[in-house]
């Protein structure tokens with residue numbers, strides 16, 4: 434389950450940011466989950482419970498926001514949101530391999546005190 438590793442990495446960033454702000458407790462974390470990141474939200478929530486135990490983020494609320502995939506068509510010089518798993522440009526019907534958004538897991542915001 435690679436969600437544990439991803440969650441560990443996201444939590445490490447969150448704990449660093451909280452420490453940098455002089456906070457001792459993380460109340461909520463918002464993560465942006467790319468639709469093509471391969472991350473299962475339920476697995477991520479479970480992983481969070483495991484990796485946050487005993488840290489400043491224990492018991493924090495985990496908010497997950499799904500981020501749609503966006504591709505770039507170099508021919509039309511525009512970004513588009515593919516309708517399917519096939520990244521076909523709606524204008525020229527070329528296939529894009531340039532994915533600009535939706536492949537990563539990112540820490541979006543934190544609530545600390």
Ligand SMILES: [Zn+2]
Pocket residue numbers: 506507508509510522523524525526527
């Ligand atoms: Zn195109």
